[in-house]
Amino acid sequence: MAGDDAAGGPPTRPDERLLNLVIALVNTSAAMTKQQVRSGVHGYDGAPSTEAFERMFERDKDTLRALGVPIVTVEGSGHSEDVGYRIDNEAYALPPVDLTPAELGVVALAAQLWSDKTLRTDMSRAMTKLAAAGAADAAGDAVAGLTPRLRAAGDAYGPLLEAVSERRVATFRYRAANTGQVRTRTVEPWRIAARGGGWYVVGHDRDRDATRVFRLSRIDGRVRVGAEAGAFTIPDRVDVDAALGAGVGSERTAVLAVVPERAPALRARAVQTDGPVPRAPQGRDVVTVPFRSLTAQADEVAGYGVAVLVLAPDELRAEVRRRLTAAAALDGGAHGTAGRDG
Amino acid sequence: MAERADDRLVRLLGIVAYLDGAGPVGVDELARQFRVTAERIRQDIDALWVSGTPGYMPDDLIDFDAYSLEEGVVSLTQSRGLTRPLRLGTREAVALVAALRAMHTTPAVQADAERAAVVASALDKLTAATGEAANAVDVRLGGQGDARVLGTLTQAVSAGRRVRLRYVDAADVTSERDVDPVRLVTQDDATYLVGWCYRAEGRRTFRVDRVLDATLTPDPVRAHDLDGDVDIFAQVAADAGQSARVAVLRLASAARWVAEEVPVESVTDLPDGSFEVRLRVTNPAWLRRLLLTNAPDVLAVGPPDVAADVAGAARDALAAYADVPGLG
Numbered sequence: 001m002a003g004d005d006a007a008g009g010p011p012t013r014p015d016e017r018l019l020n021l022v023i024a025l026v027n028t029s030a031a032m033t034k035q036q037v038r039s040g041v042h043g044y045d046g047a048p049s050t051e052a053f054e055r056m057f058e059r060d061k062d063t064l065r066a067l068g069v070p071i072v073t074v075e076g077s078g079h080s081e082d083v084g085y086r087i088d089n090e091a092y093a094l095p096p097v098d099l100t101p102a103e104l105g106v107v108a109l110a111a112q113l114w115s116d117k118t119l120r121t122d123m124s125r126a127m128t129k130l131a132a133a134g135a136a137d138a139a140g141d142a143v144a145g146l147t148p149r150l151r152a153a154g155d156a157y158g159p160l161l162e163a164v165s166e167r168r169v170a171t172f173r174y175r176a177a178n179t180g181q182v183r184t185r186t187v188e189p190w191r192i193a194a195r196g197g198g199w200y201v202v203g204h205d206r207d208r209d210a211t212r213v214f215r216l217s218r219i220d221g222r223v224r225v226g227a228e229a230g231a232f233t234i235p236d237r238v239d240v241d242a243a244l245g246a247g248v249g250s251e252r253t254a255v256l257a258v259v260p261e262r263a264p265a266l267r268a269r270a271v272q273t274d275g276p277v278p279r280a281p282q283g284r285d286v287v288t289v290p291f292r293s294l295t296a297q298a299d300e301v302a303g304y305g306v307a308v309l310v311l312a313p314d315e316l317r318a319e320v321r322r323r324l325t326a327a328a329a330l331d332g333g334a335h336g337t338a339g340r341d342g
Numbered sequence: 343m344a345e346r347a348d349d350r351l352v353r354l355l356g357i358v359a360y361l362d363g364a365g366p367v368g369v370d371e372l373a374r375q376f377r378v379t380a381e382r383i384r385q386d387i388d389a390l391w392v393s394g395t396p397g398y399m400p401d402d403l404i405d406f407d408a409y410s411l412e413e414g415v416v417s418l419t420q421s422r423g424l425t426r427p428l429r430l431g432t433r434e435a436v437a438l439v440a441a442l443r444a445m446h447t448t449p450a451v452q453a454d455a456e457r458a459a460v461v462a463s464a465l466d467k468l469t470a471a472t473g474e475a476a477n478a479v480d481v482r483l484g485g486q487g488d489a490r491v492l493g494t495l496t497q498a499v500s501a502g503r504r505v506r507l508r509y510v511d512a513a514d515v516t517s518e519r520d521v522d523p524v525r526l527v528t529q530d531d532a533t534y535l536v537g538w539c540y541r542a543e544g545r546r547t548f549r550v551d552r553v554l555d556a557t558l559t560p561d562p563v564r565a566h567d568l569d570g571d572v573d574i575f576a577q578v579a580a581d582a583g584q585s586a587r588v589a590v591l592r593l594a595s596a597a598r599w600v601a602e603e604v605p606v607e608s609v610t611d612l613p614d615g616s617f618e619v620r621l622r623v624t625n626p627a628w629l630r631r632l633l634l635t636n637a638p639d640v641l642a643v644g645p646p647d648v649a650a651d652v653a654g655a656a657r658d659a660l661a662a663y664a665d666v667p668g669l670g
Contacts, residue, residue, distance in 0.1 A: 014347035026423045040396035068431035093426035103464035110441035126434035132356030133427035145499035149529040164478040194481040264510045265552040303631040306658040326637035327656035331649040
């Protein structure tokens with residue numbers, strides 16, 4: 001970890017400098033100016049120049065705010081024109097939570113859900129704060145034998161969460177599912193959602209002037225977050241599943257042509273259909289299964305290879321064929337292309 | 343390994359607030375409370391001891407009773423105003439509440455009313471303490487699954503009873519097995535049962551949506567030397583055997599999860615953002631399925647016979663589509 005290049009003596013560690021800043025701002029009677037921080041708070045005295053101090057102090061304020069420390073700005077008055085800083089002691093404290101050991105056990109287990117390092121860090125910090133509030137030993141009995149896990153959200157999560165939380169506009173390059181074209185999108189993000197192994201952001205697309213859903217894995221490069229906070233309002237009720245629409249969430253049925261004796265796991269989920277059943281291709285059974293996630297259903301069917309074909313819907317067949325076409329090229333097209341487009 | 347400055351700060355503030363409420367506490371107990379080593383706690387106390395308000399004269403500093411500390415007891419005598427636990431930051435509240443909401447919707451939790459009630463009450467208390475911000479992220483886990491099968495498995499895990507499964511594996515072969523269940527793992531949109539399989543005489547992982555039927559037996563589970571907290575994808579490969587060849591996959595960055603969730607031997611990042619993984623092919627049917635499923639993100643596969651196997655399987659399937667009128 002980088003030191004602070006103090007001219008004399010060992011540099012103060014950043015965590016210890018931050019601690020002294022919190023103590024100073026909690027105890028200050030009115031507020032402290034930057035100059036008072038620089039000359040008074042342990043750890044800042046070593047800054048080699050005013051610019052270096054300003055950078056350090058700005059970064060530290062950001063760090064503390066991200067951790068939930070409510071630093072407020074006080075306009076200069078009377079003797080001084082300078083802006084002052086203090087910690088809002090009313091807003092500082094965690095309200096009483098009073099988790100039972102069984103509930104704390106549930107929270108500890110839920111912490112294992114996340115795969116992303118940043119989310120795990122957020123979670124472990126939350127656990128430290130609950131421990132500070134006196135949460136007792138966790139009891140795992142209520143959820144014994146359970147482990148929830150979720151696929152990583154990736155790099156877009158951090159900036160998008162900041163954008164949703166502070167109602168800032170997000171801009172990113174996005175690869176459209178159907179055309180593969182990459183375009184810059186400008187979005188007022190409302191919710192980040194995970195469904196069926198995929199991560200999405202739901203919001204208002206400013207260019208389309210409509211509600212749109214974007215898959216995080218199709219975001220190309222960085223998400224840029226707008227400078228203006230409170231740039232839009234989030235609707236009172238955001239129905240993520242409705243926004244995801246037919247793609248994910250609502251239940252549909254897949255009509256599959258399955259080789260006899262194969263795919264009993266699929267057959268076990270088979271349902272009767274009211275409508276006319278398509279005629280089975282030769283040497284296959286028609287099996288109808290309900291599904292919610294197009295991606296997950298396409299993954300499953302593609303995994304069976306020739307044993308399971310999609311008769312309907314077209315969208316599912318297209319997704320399966322996209323996987324198969326890519327797989328058919330994996331040996332460098334040594335045998336030419338057997339699959340025909342159509 | 344160096345700890346992040348903000349993580350340590352949260353603990354330093356937390357220790358003072360906790361001690362202010364709890365009174366003198368043993369070093370070991372404090373270490374347990376904050377899930378760190380006793381050595382870390384002692385370093386934290388040393389850091390707190392020299393911190394305080396500007397001036398930093400003895401009366402300005404956070405203080406502990408030195409005599410008690412020699413006896414292994416941490417006794418706070420001056421808190422310098424850090425008496426209250428710090429509230430949750432937005433990111434922390436979001437991670438916590440979204441995880442609990444997701445857990446509440448998992449089939450494995452919903453299959454047991456008592457369980458669902460505990461998760462719901464934890465969620466209520468934390469939502470009350472964190473407010474609106476926590477709505478930013480909405481996670482649903484679990485997907486499909488035969489409620490009856492899941493109910494039987496949940497009951498078997500909590501009661502410690504053996505189950506008889508009719509199961510169809512990745513190679514699409516159906517078998518009957520007696521299993522001592524250890525744990526139900528929900529990962530993304532699927533739930534898995536981890537247990538001791540009497541047929542295989544070892545630890546096995548079963549996808550719950552591939553369990554065709556589950557019956558509770560009267561037999562209690564036996565003690566087995568196995569770790570129930572497994573990584574599902576690691577387990578899938580480990581289950582299949584030992585003597586295995588190595589396959590090398592080059593994957594687009596979108597398939598990063600493969601490097602995280604499949605038991606790879608090595609991961610090499612490439613300049614163009616793609617990456618290469620080496621993994622043991624313990625089960626050819628499993629690898630073929632992995633490649634077919636993720637083919638759009640697979641840039642290259644070696645050795646050639648592995649690539650030929652999956653490409654051949656894909657061509658057979660595409661040819662079958664071509665043969666069906668209206669689909670080809």
